[in-house]
Amino acid sequence: MKQALQIRMGQQLAMTPQLQQAIRLLQLSSLDLQQEIQEALDSNMMLEVVEPEGGDAAPIEVPVVPSSIEYGELRDMDAPADIPQELAVDVSWDELYDSLPATGAAASGGGVEGDESVFQGTTGQSLHEQLVWQMELARFSERDYAIATALIDSINADGYLVATVADIHQGLSQQMDALDVGEVTAVLHRIQSFDPPGIGASDLADCLHIQLCQLSDETPLKAEGLLLVDRHLELLARKDVAGLRRALNLDDEALAGVVALVRSLEPKPGRRLALEDAQYVVPDVYVVRQGERWMVRLNPDLAPRLRVNPVYSGMVKRADSSSDNTAMRHHLQEARWFIKSLQSRNETLLKVARSIVDRQQAFLDEGPMAMKPMVLRDVAEEVGMHESTISRVTTQKYMHTPNGIYEFKYFFSSHVSTQGGGECSATAIKAFLKQMIGEEDQRKPLSDEAIAKQLQGRGINVARRTIAKYREALLIPSSSERKQIF
Numbered sequence: 001m002k003q004a005l006q007i008r009m010g011q012q013l014a015m016t017p018q019l020q021q022a023i024r025l026l027q028l029s030s031l032d033l034q035q036e037i038q039e040a041l042d043s044n045m046m047l048e049v050v051e052p053e054g055g056d057a058a059p060i061e062v063p064v065v066p067s068s069i070e071y072g073e074l075r076d077m078d079a080p081a082d083i084p085q086e087l088a089v090d091v092s093w094d095e096l097y098d099s100l101p102a103t104g105a106a107a108s109g110g111g112v113e114g115d116e117s118v119f120q121g122t123t124g125q126s127l128h129e130q131l132v133w134q135m136e137l138a139r140f141s142e143r144d145y146a147i148a149t150a151l152i153d154s155i156n157a158d159g160y161l162v163a164t165v166a167d168i169h170q171g172l173s174q175q176m177d178a179l180d181v182g183e184v185t186a187v188l189h190r191i192q193s194f195d196p197p198g199i200g201a202s203d204l205a206d207c208l209h210i211q212l213c214q215l216s217d218e219t220p221l222k223a224e225g226l227l228l229v230d231r232h233l234e235l236l237a238r239k240d241v242a243g244l245r246r247a248l249n250l251d252d253e254a255l256a257g258v259v260a261l262v263r264s265l266e267p268k269p270g271r272r273l274a275l276e277d278a279q280y281v282v283p284d285v286y287v288v289r290q291g292e293r294w295m296v297r298l299n300p301d302l303a304p305r306l307r308v309n310p311v312y313s314g315m316v317k318r319a320d321s322s323s324d325n326t327a328m329r330h331h332l333q334e335a336r337w338f339i340k341s342l343q344s345r346n347e348t349l350l351k352v353a354r355s356i357v358d359r360q361q362a363f364l365d366e367g368p369m370a371m372k373p374m375v376l377r378d379v380a381e382e383v384g385m386h387e388s389t390i391s392r393v394t395t396q397k398y399m400h401t402p403n404g405i406y407e408f409k410y411f412f413s414s415h416v417s418t419q420g421g422g423e424c425s426a427t428a429i430k431a432f433l434k435q436m437i438g439e440e441d442q443r444k445p446l447s448d449e450a451i452a453k454q455l456q457g458r459g460i461n462v463a464r465r466t467i468a469k470y471r472e473a474l475l476i477p478s479s480s481e482r483k484q485i486f
Contacts, residue, residue, distance in 0.1 A: 022341040026348060026389070029396035030282045030302050037303055037342075045328070046312050046335035050305040127157060127199075127273045134194045140187075147172060147187040151200065159199045159270030160207070161188070198269040205233050211265045224248055224258045236262070239483065283400035285353045287364065294364055296353045298346055299400075306342065308335050351383045352393045356411050363411070364401055368431035373415030373423045416466070418459045429455065429462060430470050437476060442484040 028036060041047050125133065131152045140148055150172055154163040169184045192200045197214050201207035208229040215222055227248060228236065235243045236259065245255055266272065286297045316328050356379065362370035376387045376394075383390075394408035415423040432455060440446045446454075448467040455462050471478075 018337050018341070021337060022344050023392070025341050025345050027392040027395060030284055030299075030398075033303055033345075037306070040338055041306075044331050044335050044338070046308050046331045047306055047338065048309045050307050125273065127155070127159065127270045128152065130273055131155065131191070131194060131199070135191075138190065140190075143176065144183070144187050144190075146176070147184055148191060151184070151188055151191055155200055155270070157270050158268040159196065159201070161200050161202050164202070196266070196269040196272050198266060204267055205229050207267065207269065208233075208262060208265050211269075212261075219261075221254065221258045221261055224250065224254070225261045228258055228262060281398050281405050283398045283405050284349060285397075285399050287353075287357055287399055287401045289364075289402070294357050294361060296350060296357055298350060303342070306335075306339050308332065308339070348383075348385070348389070348393055349397065351385075352379060352390060352408065353399060355379045355382050356399070356408065360411050364403065367403060369428050369435070371411070371413065371425040371427040371431070373425040374412050375414075376412060417461050424460050426470070429460065429466075430474060432458075432460075433467065433470055434474060434476075437471075437482070440482075442482065445479040445482040447479045 025033065025036065041049070132149075135145070135148050135152060138148075147168075150168055151161070154161055154168060156162050165181060165184050165188060169179060169181045172184070173179050188200060192198075192210050193214075194200075198207040198211040201210055209226065212222060212226050212229065228244070232244060232247045235247060241252075241255070244250075244259075245252070248255060248258065250258065282302065283299055284302060286299060288295050288297070312328065313332055316325065316332055356374075357364070359374055359378070360372060362372060376390045380387045380390045394412070397408045398405050399408060410427070413426040415425055416429065418424050433451060436446060436451055436454060448464045448471065452462055452464045452467050455467075476482075
């Protein structure tokens with residue numbers, strides 16, 4: 001084979017560091033972006049935050065609640081403090097400091113910057129903490145206290161005992177001498193009298209039985225309710241009205257009262273005390289109406305405005321090649337790239353948001369049932385970007401509208417054809433589905449086939465299996481499960 005030199009021309013996309021940084025910032029959520037900006041401020045001496053001037057008006061006006069705290073002059077720092085020179089042996093510094101009169105922000109309860117008490121909220125107790133607190137108040141012996149601790153540790157978040165009494169007895173037998181199963185059962189009965197009612201049950205029937213037993217003996221139909229949950233709970237689950245009527249020997253009116261009594265009980269007593277951290281969504285853009293037009297604005301509180309520090313940048317003008325000057329030039333270039341990437345991110349976010357608002361004005365005016373079908377390609381062609389870029393922009397980005405806060409991806413959905421030759425969004429079909437099920441007769445709920453026929457009557461060609469898929473996505477049970485017999 002003869003060796004030769006050849007010249008070829010071609011094009012190749014090079015992922016420069018600037019482009020990689022811009023893409024990475026584009027796909028970050030608002031919280032991740034704030035963390036990224038803070039890390040850049042901490043690592044780059046050239047970056048600084050532009051302090052807002054007093055005359056600048058914020059795009060979104062937030063009402064200011066007047067504070068009731070009156071700030072007085074600071075007391076003379078040279079004045080002698082009311083602290084003794086020597087402390088008693090049995091007195092700690094914390095006790096003495098707490099007894100001093102509070103002044104300033106501490107007296108007003110507002111705290112100071114950096115004080116952790118400012119960020120502490122009122123946190124409710126978990127189910128386990130609530131049960132332990134009640135156990136501490138109860139008069140348990142040392143032996144019963146250990147048994148009660150093991151039982152409470154075996155209660156899950158729903159309030160049910162996940163381990164059997166035999167298993168708990170077997171585990172404690174190795175630690176306690178001559179432990180009897182009856183002792184564990186007796187302690188369990190005391191725990192089942194704790195709040196919330198029905199706690200520590202082994203199954204649903206036991207949970208309902210405990211709650212009924214705690215009701216007053218004068219409660220109407222209490223005995224029939226106990227008979228129902230103890231022996232005929234399966235008939236109620238199958239909605240076998242005739243079987244319940246024969247088993248309880250009741251007429252329709254009395255049977256309805258018994259079922260209503262059982263339904264008033266809590267099947268999962270632990271969920272009343274379930275602690276869930278509130279998740280707050282910070283919108284990236286605001287959509288407001290001005291006259292006949294919808295305006296899109298960036299959230300001014302989302303990220304601070306950055307600039308290059310003029311003092312440090314002026315030091316880089318020296319032409320020497322010292323290590324310090326080289327590092328400052330490197331930081332200056334990184335700062336310029338970072339600010340440019342942030343500006344590019346904001347511009348892209350605004351372009352995509354405006355394109356979505358222009359296409360979904362009917363949704364803003366009328367609600368989800370007026371949602372129009374839209375895919376990523378539609379927005380990509382309008383703004384002149386690739387679909388992958390639109391996908392990055394719409395991920396974990398939120399829009400504040402008069403109808404609520406929605407993720408950008410919420411406005412993108414598939415479509416089905418209509419009888420008039422048009423298209424209907426899947427989101428609109430789900431809205432129609434929720435409305436129809438919310439207005440149905442609970443004694444005769446609509447089947448998936450009936451819902452499909454009603455939508456076809458409105459000109460929307462949708463199959464029954466599509467209705468079933470949308471219904472399951474909305475966590476709506478089937479017609480047989482939605483049916484109310486009483």
